[in-house]
Amino acid sequence: MFVRLLTRRQIGDRMGELGELYGHTSSSEPHEPGFLDPSDRAGSAAFRRRLAGHMRRPGFELLVAEAVRPSGATVLTACAYGFPVRGTDPWWQGLDGYLPEALFRTALSGKLLAVAGVLVERRVRTQDPTREWNLARRLQKRLLGDHTGALGVTLVDRGDVDTYRALLAWGWSALPAEGGGASRFAPHRLLVLG
Template sequence: MTSNSPDRPATAHPGTPVRGRAHPPRHRQGPSPEEGELLRPLSRRQIADHMAELGELYAQTTPSGPRKPRTSNHSALWDTSARGSASDSSAPSDSSAPSAQARSAAFLRRLADHMRRPGFELLVAETTRPSGVTVLTACAYGFPVLGDDAWWHELDGYLPANLLGLAAPGGLFVIGDILVERRVRTQDQSREWNLARRLQKRLLSDHTPAVGVMLVDRGDTDTFEALLSWGWRCLPTAGVRGASRPADRRLLVLR
């Protein structure tokens, strides 16, 4: 006599499919980055309302190591923040380094100053957490510069003549800061949906025709390498337009 035991696995003849057999779960692809991160511009009034959040975002996406500010009042691009998290263990530690609060305050002062420029635009990236709360995950801002703009003070000697010519009709757009998480700098940098690429592309497309311009300190290799991975191109700055000394900043453009 044969008994039916629930503890015995079912058997089948070779080639006969077994009903109810569980197949290995397939890897489920998550939502596309375009769906996960919403980009939107903020008006000046909205920026003022979100200053505290923007300051926190700056502190979270920039390293805590010492940073040497530039003396020029016309550009804050020495502090371009395409960097990783402040908790990055590779960041140098120094007791003389400014606190996160001090660095955020400096960023907000710079932002408030740049907001007064004609054509200024700031984009934020937002995502909704499982709890339903919407949070800022990234931001970028910039503004157009004309040929007679005071921003070019002490910088025109480093610009190729053809590039400086684009500034006269407003064809150059300075991107002042790109604040993104470390993963954006280290993962899928060449993909068009990379968050930093989406931010900078949106800024430039809103000001067509325009060529993006950034200046980065030569010692800031972290920012420099991140920008190259996002499609920026470094232009030679030594000896152009009669520059009398080697440029201490790298000139990068994005078309």
């Protein structure tokens, strides 16, 4: 398995594959290869629209992990993507009143990278998530490594406990205020990775 950065043009060319990857990795149920049920198709289309919007952001990057099958065909197995965010960025909508001052200052300095998505198979979420060689950890580390000194931030819907637990296992941290401060009323959990 190898990891590489895709250009915007390559992302556009592989948007269908990325949508299928989303469908295979976003469900809690394992899928047969090449099979998407109708709900996955709707989710896949919504994912492709979000990704197309994120691609327009300055500094957007998308890494993919690919495996080579015995036939020689290359198969997309995972991806991670993100973009720099500033203190006045609309990405913070709904959280701006809950951000700690230090994080807000980091955002103003341009040293925050929003990791908007990490798509990996369910087994990557559950098997050895704390190991450095875990694919999700490798993708995150490489994405942040391309932005020297940047701190990673991500948002997780409050009801998405599975993703929240996976991110914690991959090295993300909840902000100290997450323990019971005003941030518990925010629509999302804010996690950091440094």
